[in-house]
Amino acid sequence: MDSKKLALLCRKFADDKKAEDIVVLDLRKISSVTDYFVICTGTSEPHLRAIVDEITGKLREEHGQRPAGTDGTLQTSWVVIDYFDVIVHVMREELRRHYDLEGLWGDAPRVRATRPRRKTAEAG
Helix, strand or coil: CCHHHHHHHHHHHHHHCCCEEEEEEECCCCCCCCCEEEEEEECCHHHHHHHHHHHHHHHHHHHCCCCCEEECCHHHCEEEEECCCEEEEEEEHHHHHHHCHHHHCCCCCECCCCCCCCCCCCCC
16 A cells, blocks of 8 residues: 555544544655654543554554554553554654654654535525
């Protein structure tokens, strides 16, 4: 699967579980570690679990994608899901502020969310 498509699916699945402040960083031109970071915030341990389970479960069931590994625990308030070309960070707000991955990778462009266009009634 194309790494950008994978990153966007991770964002969608996180959004489906109401993750907060979801950011996708394009690291392709500035890092050889991975192509994209997906960073999102969960508000509690159960919320973190729901986000992680949604991303890993839907990618496995619907797209045959399994992570190369995961790191961290729900109790540490930061779970990293590694899909090689996409690394997902699911974090509690206080840890996200403290580690400031967006600031650390400030040269990385953000991938904008695309929303379906709404149909508008034509004036007649």
